[in-house]
Amino acid sequence: MSHLPINLHEASKRGWSELDIIFVTGDAYIDHPAFGVPLLARLLESRGLRVGIISQPDWRNVDSFRILGRPRLFFAVSAGAMDSMVAHYTPARKLRRDDAYTPGNRHGARPNRSTIVYTSCCKAAFKDVPVVIGGIEASLRRFAHYDYWDNKVRRSILLDSKADMLIYGMGEAQLLELTSRLQSGENLHSIKDVRGTCVVVDDLSDLTGALRLPSCEDVCTSKAKYSSAFKTTALEQNPYSGLILVQPHGERAVRCNPPALPLTTKMLDSIYLLPFTRLPHPSYQEIVPAWEQIKGSVTTHRGCSGGCAFCAITHHQGKFIQSRSESSIVSEVGRIVQQSWAHGVISDIGGPTANMYGAVCTAPDKGAACKRTSCLYPEICRNYRVQDDIAVKLLRKIRSINGVRSSVISSGIRYDLLLKQPGYFKDLVRYHVGGLLKVAPEHLSDSVTRLMRKPGSSVFVKFLEMFRSESRLVGKRQAVVPYLIAGHPGCTLDNMVDLALKLKELGLRVEQVQEFTPTPGSLSTCMYYCGVDPFTDDAVHVPIGEREMRLQKALLLSHVASERKNVLAALRLAGREVSVARLLGHTQLTRKPR
Protein backbone atom coordinates (compact mmCIF):
# COMPACT_ATOMS: atom_id res chain seq x y z
CA MET A 1 0.00 0.00 0.00
CA SER A 2 1.44 3.38 -0.94
CA HIS A 3 0.17 6.92 -1.21
CA LEU A 4 -1.06 8.23 -4.52
CA PRO A 5 1.66 10.08 -6.45
CA ILE A 6 2.45 13.69 -5.66
CA ASN A 7 5.07 14.07 -8.41
CA LEU A 8 6.02 12.45 -11.71
CA HIS A 9 8.74 10.37 -10.08
CA GLU A 10 6.17 8.67 -7.82
CA ALA A 11 3.80 8.31 -10.79
CA SER A 12 6.49 6.59 -12.84
CA LYS A 13 7.06 4.08 -10.01
CA ARG A 14 3.49 2.95 -10.67
CA GLY A 15 4.25 2.78 -14.38
CA TRP A 16 2.19 5.90 -15.11
CA SER A 17 3.62 8.31 -17.67
CA GLU A 18 0.49 10.45 -17.62
CA LEU A 19 -2.35 10.96 -15.15
CA ASP A 20 -6.06 11.04 -15.91
CA ILE A 21 -7.11 13.32 -13.07
CA ILE A 22 -5.04 15.55 -10.84
CA PHE A 23 -6.50 16.74 -7.56
CA VAL A 24 -5.31 20.07 -6.19
CA THR A 25 -6.05 20.66 -2.51
CA GLY A 26 -5.42 23.28 0.13
CA ASP A 27 -4.85 20.61 2.81
CA ALA A 28 -1.85 18.42 3.49
CA TYR A 29 -2.20 15.02 1.84
CA ILE A 30 -3.36 12.57 4.48
CA ASP A 31 -4.41 9.26 2.99
CA HIS A 32 -7.36 8.79 5.29
CA PRO A 33 -11.08 8.40 4.49
CA ALA A 34 -11.97 11.32 6.78
CA PHE A 35 -10.54 13.68 4.16
CA GLY A 36 -12.54 14.34 1.01
CA VAL A 37 -9.81 14.61 -1.62
CA PRO A 38 -7.88 11.43 -0.68
CA LEU A 39 -11.16 9.55 -0.43
CA LEU A 40 -12.31 10.64 -3.90
CA ALA A 41 -8.87 10.04 -5.36
CA ARG A 42 -8.80 6.47 -3.97
CA LEU A 43 -12.29 5.86 -5.34
CA LEU A 44 -11.28 6.92 -8.85
CA GLU A 45 -8.08 4.89 -8.57
CA SER A 46 -10.21 1.84 -7.73
CA ARG A 47 -12.04 2.39 -11.04
CA GLY A 48 -8.81 2.10 -12.98
CA LEU A 49 -8.06 5.79 -13.32
CA ARG A 50 -4.59 7.19 -12.85
CA VAL A 51 -4.88 9.82 -10.14
CA GLY A 52 -2.39 12.14 -8.47
CA ILE A 53 -2.60 14.77 -5.74
CA ILE A 54 -0.99 18.19 -5.65
CA SER A 55 -1.26 19.25 -2.06
CA GLN A 56 -0.80 22.84 -0.83
CA PRO A 57 1.01 23.99 -3.97
CA ASP A 58 2.86 27.30 -4.05
CA TRP A 59 0.28 29.41 -5.84
CA ARG A 60 2.85 32.11 -6.59
CA ASN A 61 4.65 29.71 -8.89
CA VAL A 62 2.65 28.17 -11.73
CA ASP A 63 5.25 25.40 -12.09
CA SER A 64 3.91 23.90 -8.85
CA PHE A 65 0.79 23.04 -10.83
CA ARG A 66 2.86 21.27 -13.50
CA ILE A 67 4.56 18.89 -11.08
CA LEU A 68 2.38 15.97 -12.17
CA GLY A 69 2.26 16.96 -15.81
CA ARG A 70 -0.85 17.59 -17.82
CA PRO A 71 -3.94 15.57 -16.77
CA ARG A 72 -5.71 13.71 -19.55
CA LEU A 73 -9.24 14.45 -18.28
CA PHE A 74 -9.30 17.35 -15.82
CA PHE A 75 -7.97 19.07 -12.72
CA ALA A 76 -10.16 18.58 -9.63
CA VAL A 77 -9.69 21.55 -7.30
CA SER A 78 -10.69 21.85 -3.64
CA ALA A 79 -9.82 24.48 -1.03
CA GLY A 80 -9.63 21.60 1.49
CA ALA A 81 -11.76 20.46 4.38
CA MET A 82 -12.67 24.04 5.31
CA ASP A 83 -13.59 27.19 3.46
CA SER A 84 -10.25 28.97 3.12
CA MET A 85 -11.59 32.23 4.59
CA VAL A 86 -12.98 30.42 7.62
CA ALA A 87 -9.66 28.64 7.97
CA HIS A 88 -7.71 31.90 7.76
CA TYR A 89 -9.66 34.36 9.87
CA THR A 90 -11.20 34.54 13.33
CA PRO A 91 -14.82 35.64 13.71
CA ALA A 92 -13.39 39.12 14.39
CA ARG A 93 -11.71 38.91 10.94
CA LYS A 94 -8.24 38.67 12.50
CA LEU A 95 -5.66 36.48 10.80
CA ARG A 96 -5.21 33.09 12.44
CA ARG A 97 -1.68 31.92 13.19
CA ASP A 98 -2.32 28.21 12.88
CA ASP A 99 -3.69 25.72 10.38
CA ALA A 100 -4.45 22.23 11.65
CA TYR A 101 -4.42 20.84 8.11
CA THR A 102 -0.80 21.82 7.50
CA PRO A 103 2.38 20.09 8.71
CA GLY A 104 3.65 21.89 11.79
CA ASN A 105 0.25 23.59 12.28
CA ARG A 106 1.58 26.53 10.28
CA HIS A 107 -0.55 29.24 8.76
CA GLY A 108 0.09 30.34 5.19
CA ALA A 109 0.23 27.13 3.15
CA ARG A 110 -2.86 28.06 1.13
CA PRO A 111 -4.13 31.33 -0.30
CA ASN A 112 -7.29 33.20 0.60
CA ARG A 113 -10.11 32.03 -1.67
CA SER A 114 -8.08 28.96 -2.57
CA THR A 115 -10.61 27.57 -5.06
CA ILE A 116 -10.41 30.68 -7.21
CA VAL A 117 -6.62 31.01 -6.98
CA TYR A 118 -5.91 27.32 -7.65
CA THR A 119 -8.28 27.27 -10.63
CA SER A 120 -6.56 30.24 -12.15
CA CYS A 121 -3.14 28.56 -11.62
CA CYS A 122 -4.33 25.31 -13.25
CA LYS A 123 -5.59 27.31 -16.23
CA ALA A 124 -2.30 29.19 -16.42
CA ALA A 125 -0.35 25.93 -16.31
CA PHE A 126 -2.45 24.12 -18.95
CA LYS A 127 -4.79 26.52 -20.71
CA ASP A 128 -7.08 23.97 -22.36
CA VAL A 129 -7.43 21.45 -19.49
CA PRO A 130 -10.86 21.64 -17.84
CA VAL A 131 -11.07 22.41 -14.13
CA VAL A 132 -13.76 20.93 -11.91
CA ILE A 133 -14.13 22.55 -8.50
CA GLY A 134 -15.61 20.95 -5.38
CA GLY A 135 -15.32 20.67 -1.60
CA ILE A 136 -17.02 22.72 1.09
CA GLU A 137 -15.83 26.10 -0.24
CA ALA A 138 -17.21 25.51 -3.73
CA SER A 139 -20.37 23.77 -2.51
CA LEU A 140 -21.50 26.45 -0.14
CA ARG A 141 -20.68 29.28 -2.53
CA ARG A 142 -22.42 27.83 -5.58
CA PHE A 143 -25.12 30.53 -5.70
CA ALA A 144 -24.63 34.26 -5.26
CA HIS A 145 -23.88 34.46 -1.53
CA TYR A 146 -23.10 36.86 1.27
CA ASP A 147 -19.39 36.92 2.03
CA TYR A 148 -18.59 38.09 5.55
CA TRP A 149 -14.98 38.98 4.78
CA ASP A 150 -15.87 41.26 1.86
CA ASN A 151 -19.08 42.26 3.60
CA LYS A 152 -20.98 42.03 0.34
CA VAL A 153 -22.80 39.54 -1.85
CA ARG A 154 -20.43 37.78 -4.20
CA ARG A 155 -21.49 36.00 -7.36
CA SER A 156 -21.35 32.22 -7.70
CA ILE A 157 -17.84 30.87 -7.21
CA LEU A 158 -18.27 28.99 -10.48
CA LEU A 159 -18.18 32.31 -12.33
CA ASP A 160 -15.61 33.92 -10.05
CA SER A 161 -13.21 31.02 -10.50
CA LYS A 162 -13.91 30.50 -14.24
CA ALA A 163 -13.95 26.76 -13.57
CA ASP A 164 -15.71 24.47 -16.04
CA MET A 165 -17.92 22.63 -13.57
CA LEU A 166 -18.74 22.73 -9.88
CA ILE A 167 -19.46 19.62 -7.86
CA TYR A 168 -21.43 20.20 -4.67
CA GLY A 169 -22.01 17.74 -1.85
CA MET A 170 -19.79 14.77 -1.16
CA GLY A 171 -18.83 14.13 -4.78
CA GLU A 172 -18.45 10.37 -5.26
CA ALA A 173 -21.49 9.84 -7.50
CA GLN A 174 -20.77 13.00 -9.49
CA LEU A 175 -17.14 12.08 -10.17
CA LEU A 176 -18.01 8.52 -11.12
CA GLU A 177 -20.65 9.64 -13.62
CA LEU A 178 -18.51 12.43 -15.00
CA THR A 179 -15.43 10.27 -15.53
CA SER A 180 -17.44 7.46 -17.05
CA ARG A 181 -19.07 9.84 -19.55
CA LEU A 182 -15.72 11.43 -20.40
CA GLN A 183 -14.20 7.97 -20.89
CA SER A 184 -16.94 7.15 -23.32
CA GLY A 185 -16.09 10.16 -25.42
CA GLU A 186 -18.33 13.00 -24.20
CA ASN A 187 -16.84 16.45 -23.92
CA LEU A 188 -16.90 17.97 -20.43
CA HIS A 189 -18.34 21.22 -21.76
CA SER A 190 -21.34 19.44 -23.22
CA ILE A 191 -22.20 17.65 -19.94
CA LYS A 192 -24.79 19.79 -18.20
CA ASP A 193 -27.05 17.38 -16.35
CA VAL A 194 -25.06 15.46 -13.75
CA ARG A 195 -26.82 15.48 -10.38
CA GLY A 196 -24.93 17.38 -7.72
CA THR A 197 -23.17 19.65 -10.19
CA CYS A 198 -23.49 23.24 -11.39
CA VAL A 199 -22.51 24.53 -14.80
CA VAL A 200 -22.66 27.90 -16.52
CA VAL A 201 -25.26 28.22 -19.29
CA ASP A 202 -25.27 30.95 -21.92
CA ASP A 203 -28.75 30.48 -23.33
CA LEU A 204 -31.40 31.65 -20.86
CA SER A 205 -34.26 31.18 -23.29
CA ASP A 206 -34.52 27.42 -22.83
CA LEU A 207 -34.67 26.56 -19.18
CA THR A 208 -37.53 24.10 -19.38
CA GLY A 209 -38.29 22.39 -16.09
CA ALA A 210 -35.96 24.65 -14.14
CA LEU A 211 -36.87 26.97 -11.30
CA ARG A 212 -35.52 30.45 -11.84
CA LEU A 213 -34.05 32.14 -8.77
CA PRO A 214 -33.76 35.88 -8.32
CA SER A 215 -30.71 36.94 -10.30
CA CYS A 216 -27.32 37.70 -8.82
CA GLU A 217 -27.92 41.38 -9.54
CA ASP A 218 -31.28 41.21 -7.71
CA VAL A 219 -29.90 39.53 -4.60
CA CYS A 220 -26.99 41.97 -4.52
CA THR A 221 -29.34 44.94 -4.35
CA SER A 222 -32.35 43.58 -2.45
CA LYS A 223 -32.21 41.77 0.88
CA ALA A 224 -35.81 40.65 0.39
CA LYS A 225 -34.80 38.93 -2.86
CA TYR A 226 -31.71 37.43 -1.20
CA SER A 227 -33.87 35.99 1.56
CA SER A 228 -36.41 34.63 -0.92
CA ALA A 229 -33.65 33.05 -3.07
CA PHE A 230 -32.16 31.42 0.03
CA LYS A 231 -35.52 29.96 1.05
CA THR A 232 -36.13 28.55 -2.44
CA THR A 233 -32.73 26.89 -2.63
CA ALA A 234 -33.17 25.41 0.87
CA LEU A 235 -36.56 23.93 -0.02
CA GLU A 236 -35.22 22.33 -3.19
CA GLN A 237 -32.46 20.26 -1.58
CA ASN A 238 -34.36 16.98 -1.52
CA PRO A 239 -32.39 14.73 -3.90
CA TYR A 240 -35.54 12.79 -4.85
CA SER A 241 -37.72 15.75 -5.78
CA GLY A 242 -35.59 18.91 -5.86
CA LEU A 243 -35.80 20.93 -9.06
CA ILE A 244 -33.07 22.25 -11.29
CA LEU A 245 -32.32 25.76 -10.05
CA VAL A 246 -31.08 28.49 -12.33
CA GLN A 247 -29.68 31.78 -11.14
CA PRO A 248 -29.01 34.39 -13.82
CA HIS A 249 -25.75 36.31 -13.52
CA GLY A 250 -25.84 39.07 -16.18
CA GLU A 251 -26.19 37.51 -19.63
CA ARG A 252 -25.34 34.04 -18.33
CA ALA A 253 -26.67 31.80 -15.59
CA VAL A 254 -25.57 29.17 -13.14
CA ARG A 255 -27.55 25.97 -13.59
CA CYS A 256 -27.62 23.87 -10.44
CA ASN A 257 -28.79 20.31 -10.96
CA PRO A 258 -30.66 18.51 -8.13
CA PRO A 259 -28.44 16.97 -5.42
CA ALA A 260 -26.84 13.57 -5.97
CA LEU A 261 -28.85 10.65 -4.63
CA PRO A 262 -27.74 9.34 -1.22
CA LEU A 263 -25.18 6.54 -1.38
CA THR A 264 -26.31 3.01 -0.61
CA THR A 265 -24.84 1.05 2.27
CA LYS A 266 -23.08 -1.20 -0.23
CA MET A 267 -21.45 1.76 -1.96
CA LEU A 268 -20.38 3.35 1.33
CA ASP A 269 -18.93 0.05 2.52
CA SER A 270 -16.93 -0.31 -0.68
CA ILE A 271 -15.49 3.19 -0.27
CA TYR A 272 -14.27 2.61 3.27
CA LEU A 273 -12.67 -0.66 2.17
CA LEU A 274 -10.31 1.17 -0.20
CA PRO A 275 -6.61 0.76 0.58
CA PHE A 276 -5.99 3.92 2.60
CA THR A 277 -2.65 4.01 4.38
CA ARG A 278 -4.37 6.27 6.97
CA LEU A 279 -1.10 8.23 7.17
CA PRO A 280 0.17 11.64 6.10
CA HIS A 281 2.37 11.55 3.00
CA PRO A 282 5.85 10.33 4.05
CA SER A 283 7.47 13.50 2.68
CA TYR A 284 6.14 15.50 5.65
CA GLN A 285 8.68 16.13 8.38
CA GLU A 286 6.23 17.53 10.89
CA ILE A 287 2.99 16.36 12.46
CA VAL A 288 -0.27 17.44 10.85
CA PRO A 289 -2.58 18.21 13.82
CA ALA A 290 -5.74 17.25 11.91
CA TRP A 291 -4.29 13.77 11.42
CA GLU A 292 -3.53 13.42 15.12
CA GLN A 293 -7.14 14.24 15.80
CA ILE A 294 -8.79 11.82 13.38
CA LYS A 295 -6.29 9.02 12.86
CA GLY A 296 -8.08 6.60 15.17
CA SER A 297 -11.63 7.60 14.25
CA VAL A 298 -14.18 5.62 12.30
CA THR A 299 -17.03 7.13 10.30
CA THR A 300 -20.22 5.14 10.74
CA HIS A 301 -22.54 7.18 8.55
CA ARG A 302 -23.07 10.28 6.43
CA GLY A 303 -25.63 13.04 6.55
CA CYS A 304 -27.30 14.96 9.36
CA SER A 305 -31.06 15.25 9.80
CA GLY A 306 -30.76 18.15 12.24
CA GLY A 307 -30.56 21.10 9.86
CA CYS A 308 -29.06 23.45 12.46
CA ALA A 309 -29.20 26.96 11.02
CA PHE A 310 -25.50 27.77 11.36
CA CYS A 311 -24.12 24.46 10.15
CA ALA A 312 -22.97 23.51 6.67
CA ILE A 313 -23.29 19.74 7.06
CA THR A 314 -26.93 19.35 6.09
CA HIS A 315 -26.24 21.52 3.03
CA HIS A 316 -23.17 19.46 2.15
CA GLN A 317 -24.08 15.89 3.12
CA GLY A 318 -27.88 16.11 3.03
CA LYS A 319 -30.47 15.28 5.68
CA PHE A 320 -30.88 11.60 4.78
CA ILE A 321 -28.67 9.35 6.89
CA GLN A 322 -26.54 6.93 4.91
CA SER A 323 -25.16 4.27 7.22
CA ARG A 324 -22.42 1.74 6.69
CA SER A 325 -23.02 -1.89 7.54
CA GLU A 326 -21.95 -3.20 10.92
CA SER A 327 -19.49 -5.63 9.34
CA SER A 328 -17.79 -2.87 7.33
CA ILE A 329 -17.34 -0.68 10.43
CA VAL A 330 -16.18 -3.57 12.57
CA SER A 331 -13.62 -4.61 9.99
CA GLU A 332 -12.25 -1.05 9.78
CA VAL A 333 -11.97 -0.83 13.57
CA GLY A 334 -10.10 -4.16 13.49
CA ARG A 335 -7.66 -2.70 10.97
CA ILE A 336 -7.15 0.50 12.98
CA VAL A 337 -6.26 -1.24 16.21
CA GLN A 338 -3.62 -3.29 14.44
CA GLN A 339 -1.71 -0.08 13.68
CA SER A 340 1.22 0.57 16.00
CA TRP A 341 0.15 4.20 16.51
CA ALA A 342 -3.39 3.27 17.59
CA HIS A 343 -2.54 1.75 21.01
CA GLY A 344 -5.93 0.06 21.00
CA VAL A 345 -7.79 3.37 21.12
CA ILE A 346 -10.67 4.26 18.83
CA SER A 347 -10.89 8.01 19.23
CA ASP A 348 -14.34 8.41 17.70
CA ILE A 349 -17.19 6.24 16.50
CA GLY A 350 -19.27 8.81 14.73
CA GLY A 351 -20.34 10.95 11.88
CA PRO A 352 -21.71 14.48 11.63
CA THR A 353 -23.93 13.55 14.61
CA ALA A 354 -22.83 10.34 16.30
CA ASN A 355 -26.18 9.02 17.46
CA MET A 356 -27.85 9.21 14.04
CA TYR A 357 -26.28 5.92 12.96
CA GLY A 358 -29.00 3.79 11.39
CA ALA A 359 -31.67 6.53 11.50
CA VAL A 360 -34.26 6.27 8.73
CA CYS A 361 -37.32 7.96 7.31
CA THR A 362 -40.01 5.30 7.67
CA ALA A 363 -42.23 6.86 5.00
CA PRO A 364 -40.03 6.80 1.90
CA ASP A 365 -42.74 8.21 -0.37
CA LYS A 366 -43.34 11.16 1.92
CA GLY A 367 -39.60 11.52 2.45
CA ALA A 368 -38.99 11.67 -1.29
CA ALA A 369 -41.35 14.61 -1.63
CA CYS A 370 -40.53 16.17 1.73
CA LYS A 371 -39.50 19.82 1.82
CA ARG A 372 -38.61 20.00 5.50
CA THR A 373 -35.06 21.23 5.87
CA SER A 374 -34.77 19.31 9.15
CA CYS A 375 -36.32 16.05 10.30
CA LEU A 376 -35.97 17.21 13.91
CA TYR A 377 -37.16 20.80 13.85
CA PRO A 378 -39.60 22.22 14.96
CA GLU A 379 -40.26 18.77 16.44
CA ILE A 380 -39.00 15.29 15.66
CA CYS A 381 -40.96 14.11 12.63
CA ARG A 382 -43.19 11.17 13.37
CA ASN A 383 -41.67 9.35 10.39
CA TYR A 384 -38.13 9.68 11.74
CA ARG A 385 -36.85 6.53 13.43
CA VAL A 386 -33.63 6.08 15.32
CA GLN A 387 -32.85 2.39 15.48
CA ASP A 388 -31.59 2.00 19.02
CA ASP A 389 -31.07 -1.77 18.75
CA ILE A 390 -28.85 -1.45 15.65
CA ALA A 391 -26.67 1.27 17.15
CA VAL A 392 -26.31 -0.59 20.46
CA LYS A 393 -25.34 -3.79 18.66
CA LEU A 394 -22.66 -1.92 16.75
CA LEU A 395 -21.17 -0.40 19.91
CA ARG A 396 -21.11 -3.80 21.62
CA LYS A 397 -19.45 -5.41 18.64
CA ILE A 398 -16.77 -2.71 18.58
CA ARG A 399 -16.03 -3.13 22.28
CA SER A 400 -15.61 -6.86 21.80
CA ILE A 401 -13.02 -6.57 19.01
CA ASN A 402 -9.68 -8.04 19.91
CA GLY A 403 -7.24 -5.21 20.56
CA VAL A 404 -9.80 -2.47 21.33
CA ARG A 405 -8.82 -1.05 24.72
CA SER A 406 -11.12 1.93 24.60
CA SER A 407 -13.59 3.40 22.16
CA VAL A 408 -14.83 6.94 22.59
CA ILE A 409 -17.67 8.79 20.95
CA SER A 410 -16.37 12.28 20.43
CA SER A 411 -18.53 13.41 17.51
CA GLY A 412 -21.46 15.62 18.44
CA ILE A 413 -24.55 14.06 20.00
CA ARG A 414 -28.17 15.13 19.40
CA TYR A 415 -29.50 14.88 22.93
CA ASP A 416 -33.15 15.23 21.86
CA LEU A 417 -32.71 11.95 19.96
CA LEU A 418 -30.77 10.39 22.81
CA LEU A 419 -33.91 10.56 24.89
CA LYS A 420 -35.38 8.05 22.41
CA GLN A 421 -32.33 5.80 22.52
CA PRO A 422 -32.24 4.24 26.00
CA GLY A 423 -29.80 1.50 25.01
CA TYR A 424 -27.37 3.77 23.19
CA PHE A 425 -27.60 6.32 26.01
CA LYS A 426 -26.70 3.73 28.66
CA ASP A 427 -23.77 2.38 26.64
CA LEU A 428 -22.56 5.88 25.86
CA VAL A 429 -22.48 6.86 29.53
CA ARG A 430 -21.04 3.55 30.66
CA TYR A 431 -18.35 2.92 28.06
CA HIS A 432 -17.84 5.70 25.53
CA VAL A 433 -17.39 9.03 27.34
CA GLY A 434 -13.77 9.93 27.93
CA GLY A 435 -14.60 11.80 31.19
CA LEU A 436 -16.17 14.76 29.44
CA LEU A 437 -19.10 14.61 27.06
CA LYS A 438 -19.24 17.50 24.63
CA VAL A 439 -22.74 18.48 23.69
CA ALA A 440 -23.88 21.50 21.75
CA PRO A 441 -27.10 23.08 23.02
CA GLU A 442 -25.58 26.29 21.53
CA HIS A 443 -28.01 28.34 23.64
CA LEU A 444 -30.66 27.83 26.28
CA SER A 445 -33.02 30.69 25.48
CA ASP A 446 -35.91 29.25 23.53
CA SER A 447 -36.32 32.28 21.27
CA VAL A 448 -32.68 31.81 20.16
CA THR A 449 -32.70 28.03 19.87
CA ARG A 450 -35.80 28.33 17.69
CA LEU A 451 -33.83 30.44 15.21
CA MET A 452 -30.88 28.07 15.46
CA ARG A 453 -33.22 25.11 14.79
CA LYS A 454 -31.97 23.46 17.98
CA PRO A 455 -33.94 21.74 20.75
CA GLY A 456 -34.93 24.11 23.55
CA SER A 457 -33.81 24.40 27.12
CA SER A 458 -36.25 21.90 28.70
CA VAL A 459 -34.93 19.05 26.50
CA PHE A 460 -31.36 19.89 27.47
CA VAL A 461 -32.18 20.01 31.17
CA LYS A 462 -33.89 16.62 30.97
CA PHE A 463 -30.89 15.16 29.15
CA LEU A 464 -28.48 16.61 31.71
CA GLU A 465 -30.41 15.12 34.62
CA MET A 466 -30.43 11.72 32.93
CA PHE A 467 -26.71 11.91 32.12
CA ARG A 468 -25.77 12.80 35.68
CA SER A 469 -28.03 10.20 37.20
CA GLU A 470 -26.80 7.43 34.88
CA SER A 471 -23.16 8.42 35.49
CA ARG A 472 -23.75 8.20 39.24
CA LEU A 473 -25.44 4.86 38.81
CA VAL A 474 -22.42 3.36 37.07
CA GLY A 475 -20.01 5.06 39.48
CA LYS A 476 -18.35 7.34 36.92
CA ARG A 477 -17.18 10.87 37.54
CA GLN A 478 -17.92 12.49 34.22
CA ALA A 479 -19.33 15.79 33.14
CA VAL A 480 -21.05 17.54 30.29
CA VAL A 481 -19.21 20.32 28.49
CA PRO A 482 -21.74 22.53 26.74
CA TYR A 483 -20.80 24.21 23.47
CA LEU A 484 -22.44 27.61 23.16
CA ILE A 485 -22.52 30.36 20.57
CA ALA A 486 -22.48 34.06 21.34
CA GLY A 487 -23.75 36.63 18.88
CA HIS A 488 -26.03 34.37 16.83
CA PRO A 489 -28.76 36.26 14.94
CA GLY A 490 -31.72 36.72 17.26
CA CYS A 491 -29.58 36.66 20.40
CA THR A 492 -29.79 39.79 22.55
CA LEU A 493 -27.81 40.67 25.67
CA ASP A 494 -30.96 39.84 27.60
CA ASN A 495 -30.95 36.32 26.10
CA MET A 496 -27.30 35.96 27.08
CA VAL A 497 -28.05 36.97 30.68
CA ASP A 498 -30.76 34.31 30.76
CA LEU A 499 -28.30 31.78 29.38
CA ALA A 500 -25.63 32.69 31.90
CA LEU A 501 -28.10 32.37 34.77
CA LYS A 502 -29.34 29.04 33.47
CA LEU A 503 -25.79 27.70 33.30
CA LYS A 504 -25.25 28.76 36.91
CA GLU A 505 -28.45 27.07 37.96
CA LEU A 506 -27.42 23.88 36.21
CA GLY A 507 -23.91 23.96 37.66
CA LEU A 508 -22.29 24.17 34.24
CA ARG A 509 -19.21 26.14 33.41
CA VAL A 510 -17.77 26.91 29.99
CA GLU A 511 -14.13 27.54 29.30
CA GLN A 512 -14.52 28.74 25.73
CA VAL A 513 -17.34 30.48 23.95
CA GLN A 514 -17.69 30.27 20.23
CA GLU A 515 -18.41 33.53 18.45
CA PHE A 516 -20.93 33.29 15.67
CA THR A 517 -19.29 33.46 12.24
CA PRO A 518 -21.47 34.09 9.19
CA THR A 519 -20.02 31.29 7.07
CA PRO A 520 -21.06 31.09 3.40
CA GLY A 521 -24.40 29.58 2.51
CA SER A 522 -25.90 28.94 5.95
CA LEU A 523 -29.40 29.89 7.13
CA SER A 524 -27.89 31.84 10.03
CA THR A 525 -25.77 33.82 7.60
CA CYS A 526 -28.87 34.68 5.61
CA MET A 527 -30.48 35.96 8.84
CA TYR A 528 -27.31 37.87 9.72
CA TYR A 529 -27.21 39.58 6.35
CA CYS A 530 -30.94 40.18 5.80
CA GLY A 531 -32.06 40.73 9.40
CA VAL A 532 -35.06 38.43 8.87
CA ASP A 533 -35.82 34.73 9.16
CA PRO A 534 -36.35 33.77 5.50
CA PHE A 535 -38.94 31.14 6.44
CA THR A 536 -41.19 33.48 8.45
CA ASP A 537 -40.08 36.94 7.30
CA ASP A 538 -39.95 37.91 10.99
CA ALA A 539 -37.35 40.55 11.85
CA VAL A 540 -34.33 39.17 13.71
CA HIS A 541 -31.99 41.15 15.97
CA VAL A 542 -28.46 40.96 14.59
CA PRO A 543 -25.66 41.51 17.12
CA ILE A 544 -23.12 43.55 15.23
CA GLY A 545 -19.91 45.08 16.42
CA GLU A 546 -17.07 44.04 18.63
CA ARG A 547 -18.54 45.50 21.80
CA GLU A 548 -21.80 43.55 21.75
CA MET A 549 -19.93 40.35 20.91
CA ARG A 550 -17.45 40.98 23.73
CA LEU A 551 -20.23 41.58 26.24
CA GLN A 552 -22.23 38.55 25.10
CA LYS A 553 -19.17 36.34 25.49
CA ALA A 554 -18.26 37.83 28.85
CA LEU A 555 -21.63 36.87 30.33
CA LEU A 556 -20.77 33.20 29.85
CA LEU A 557 -17.37 33.67 31.44
CA SER A 558 -18.54 35.37 34.61
CA HIS A 559 -16.38 32.97 36.65
CA VAL A 560 -13.24 34.44 35.02
CA ALA A 561 -11.97 37.38 37.08
CA SER A 562 -10.79 39.39 34.07
CA GLU A 563 -14.29 39.31 32.56
CA ARG A 564 -16.09 40.80 35.57
CA LYS A 565 -15.95 44.38 34.28
CA ASN A 566 -17.53 43.31 31.00
CA VAL A 567 -20.14 41.25 32.82
CA LEU A 568 -21.17 44.28 34.85
CA ALA A 569 -21.31 46.44 31.73
CA ALA A 570 -23.44 43.83 29.96
CA LEU A 571 -25.85 43.55 32.88
CA ARG A 572 -26.22 47.32 33.05
CA LEU A 573 -26.82 47.59 29.32
CA ALA A 574 -29.42 44.84 29.44
CA GLY A 575 -31.11 46.51 32.44
CA ARG A 576 -30.46 43.35 34.47
CA GLU A 577 -28.42 44.76 37.38
CA VAL A 578 -30.66 42.74 39.62
CA SER A 579 -28.81 39.63 38.41
CA VAL A 580 -25.36 40.81 39.57
CA ALA A 581 -25.47 38.80 42.78
CA ARG A 582 -26.62 35.61 41.09
CA LEU A 583 -23.98 35.81 38.39
CA LEU A 584 -20.98 37.18 40.23
CA GLY A 585 -21.54 35.93 43.75
CA HIS A 586 -22.87 37.63 46.89
CA THR A 587 -19.79 39.74 47.52
CA GLN A 588 -20.69 41.80 44.48
CA LEU A 589 -23.93 42.87 46.12
CA THR A 590 -22.04 45.20 48.43
CA ARG A 591 -20.00 46.64 45.58
CA LYS A 592 -22.06 48.94 43.42
CA PRO A 593 -21.42 48.26 39.75
CA ARG A 594 -19.79 51.23 38.07
Ligand code: SF4
Ligand atom coordinates in the same frame (compact mmCIF):
# COMPACT_ATOMS: atom_id res chain seq x y z
S1 SF4 B 1 -41.00 12.76 6.20
FE1 SF4 B 1 -40.08 13.28 8.18
S2 SF4 B 1 -38.45 11.77 8.51
FE2 SF4 B 1 -39.04 11.71 6.33
S3 SF4 B 1 -37.60 13.12 5.33
FE3 SF4 B 1 -39.42 14.32 5.82
S4 SF4 B 1 -38.98 15.21 7.84
FE4 SF4 B 1 -37.51 13.56 7.53
